[in-house]
Amino acid sequence: MTLLAPTRAGHPPPAPPAARSGRRRLLPYLLLLPGAAWLLIFFGVPLVQLAAASLYDPSGSLSTGYAMTWAVSNYPDVLQAYWPQFLRSFGYAGLALVLALLLGYPLAYAIAQKAGRWKNLLLVCVVAPMFTSFLVRTLAWKTILSDNGALVGLLRDVHLLAPDGRLLATPFAVVLGLTYNFLPFLVLPLYASLERLDPRLLEAATDLYASPVQAFRRVTLPLSMPGLVAGTLLFFIPASGDYINAELLGTPNEYMIGNVIDSAFLVRLDYPQGAALSFLLMAAILAVVFGYLRRAGTEEVL
Amino acid sequence: MRVSRWLADRWVMIVALLVLGYLALPILVVAALSFNRPSSRLSYDFNEFTLDNWRQPCATSDMCDAVVRSVQIGFIATVVATVLGTLMAFALVRHRFRGRSGINVLIFLPMATPELVMGTSLLALFVSAGVPQGFWTIVIAHVMFCVSFVVVTVKARLAGMDRRLEEAAMDLYANEWQTFRRITLPLVLPGIVAAALLAFSLSFDDFIITNFNAGTTVTFPMYVWGAAQRGIPPQVNVIGTAMFAVALLLVGLSSLRGRRARRANLLAGPSGHLRRSS
Numbered sequence: 001m002t003l004l005a006p007t008r009a010g011h012p013p014p015a016p017p018a019a020r021s022g023r024r025r026l027l028p029y030l031l032l033l034p035g036a037a038w039l040l041i042f043f044g045v046p047l048v049q050l051a052a053a054s055l056y057d058p059s060g061s062l063s064t065g066y067a068m069t070w071a072v073s074n075y076p077d078v079l080q081a082y083w084p085q086f087l088r089s090f091g092y093a094g095l096a097l098v099l100a101l102l103l104g105y106p107l108a109y110a111i112a113q114k115a116g117r118w119k120n121l122l123l124v125c126v127v128a129p130m131f132t133s134f135l136v137r138t139l140a141w142k143t144i145l146s147d148n149g150a151l152v153g154l155l156r157d158v159h160l161l162a163p164d165g166r167l168l169a170t171p172f173a174v175v176l177g178l179t180y181n182f183l184p185f186l187v188l189p190l191y192a193s194l195e196r197l198d199p200r201l202l203e204a205a206t207d208l209y210a211s212p213v214q215a216f217r218r219v220t221l222p223l224s225m226p227g228l229v230a231g232t233l234l235f236f237i238p239a240s241g242d243y244i245n246a247e248l249l250g251t252p253n254e255y256m257i258g259n260v261i262d263s264a265f266l267v268r269l270d271y272p273q274g275a276a277l278s279f280l281l282m283a284a285i286l287a288v289v290f291g292y293l294r295r296a297g298t299e300e301v302l
Numbered sequence: 303m304r305v306s307r308w309l310a311d312r313w314v315m316i317v318a319l320l321v322l323g324y325l326a327l328p329i330l331v332v333a334a335l336s337f338n339r340p341s342s343r344l345s346y347d348f349n350e351f352t353l354d355n356w357r358q359p360c361a362t363s364d365m366c367d368a369v370v371r372s373v374q375i376g377f378i379a380t381v382v383a384t385v386l387g388t389l390m391a392f393a394l395v396r397h398r399f400r401g402r403s404g405i406n407v408l409i410f411l412p413m414a415t416p417e418l419v420m421g422t423s424l425l426a427l428f429v430s431a432g433v434p435q436g437f438w439t440i441v442i443a444h445v446m447f448c449v450s451f452v453v454v455t456v457k458a459r460l461a462g463m464d465r466r467l468e469e470a471a472m473d474l475y476a477n478e479w480q481t482f483r484r485i486t487l488p489l490v491l492p493g494i495v496a497a498a499l500l501a502f503s504l505s506f507d508d509f510i511i512t513n514f515n516a517g518t519t520v521t522f523p524m525y526v527w528g529a530a531q532r533g534i535p536p537q538v539n540v541i542g543t544a545m546f547a548v549a550l551l552l553v554g555l556s557s558l559r560g561r562r563a564r565r566a567n568l569l570a571g572p573s574g575h576l577r578r579s580s
Contacts, residue, residue: 233414
């Protein structure tokens, strides 16, 4: 306001040179141009290309070329052929998400509220798995769950597993691998939310005769909602599109939609089918995400 | 009674430590397997202790070639993505302009899109444009998915910066370039370094997007994927363990530096940073 006062009094401040103010206005666009162009060309345009490929004539092939026939029927066709894998993807990812919440919430809560000076060390432990290669870690589960391993031996001895029962190459192994691989993505945002939780609010709740369960349901849980929503999405999106766990820890009976898309593009070279499946996957994930966000009622995370 | 009381107080911490154990278990197994002489090529079980794998990490030479290629790709992709992302972060934090929300969406979307969709769509583009796939298409793909993470990381650092430090420099007759060189850049640098490290680790470890855009080029994750079908050489675990050790070392060093810097700040007295209560 004080800056404007002299102007009104009839003494305009010296205008900046025109060239300079022009450059100022252009500067943000110049800074944005290379990065935005890269994202547009290599992220935006490919999505359009994929959409086009999903409507190509399915009888074409990579060597003879594809004709654009607006073959919308590709979509119902692939859905009919691969709906079990679709269902399995979301089933496994959902199951893994439930497991991850049961494991991840206490972990995030303990680090945020109970760890004291060990907080940073424990946080490093959460991200530590990501220091080494995703594939090598997943292969390590093959050793842990192996038929000759200690875990299977123990479970067989206590009769939790039949004498010829297996852990590897079962849906259990795939869900376990998914839970393990994406757990840090759930824990970190949850931790960030819980860290800001004022412990005095919990004390107040207890003073007002809330049981620990009530205090959790009425105070902790609502206040951790933004982190919970962000963490669930960061977990669910990659988990439902993953096919590494199903391939390495499962069998074709556990194949998820990612395995089908991978083989459509790289083995069968059926691009229209692969593209239609990719788009269906994205649409399904978006539908789940937006439906979930609407129910959770915290749209600000986007 | 006392035991149950003790458990009631500490069960959250106990569960947390068990979960951390679950997270740590595979790393311990990888480290152990790096000292293993497997009984057969397709066996994943621990058989016999040996130091051979560490003595000759490159016994299977195509694995080391793959590691070198991954480092090269990671390095180029990191440099390009860090430069592009940092420029975008500066524009977003320091300037007001039209179309900001569109740019924000463009940066957010790649982080929310399944890797599978990004990988297949790039493949569709390269094939239809007749671009041969290989080293450079991998670099292009990696820059694409790293840029957003760089923007987010650098933006966080820039937004938390005290602008009055720059104003003070200008008041003391520093021109724009000097202010940027001597004040802005050193203050943002930790954010840029963190972003670059994040970009490198994302690039080095990427499998899904690379798999669709590599042609016949083999990166380290692609080598492991292929070897999983033919039998994994134990040296893969040596690389896995070494990667882990290097990353841990970097984190340790940076936390040491951070602690020293914080102590120095404490000695220099409160920064006088005003906090708004909103």
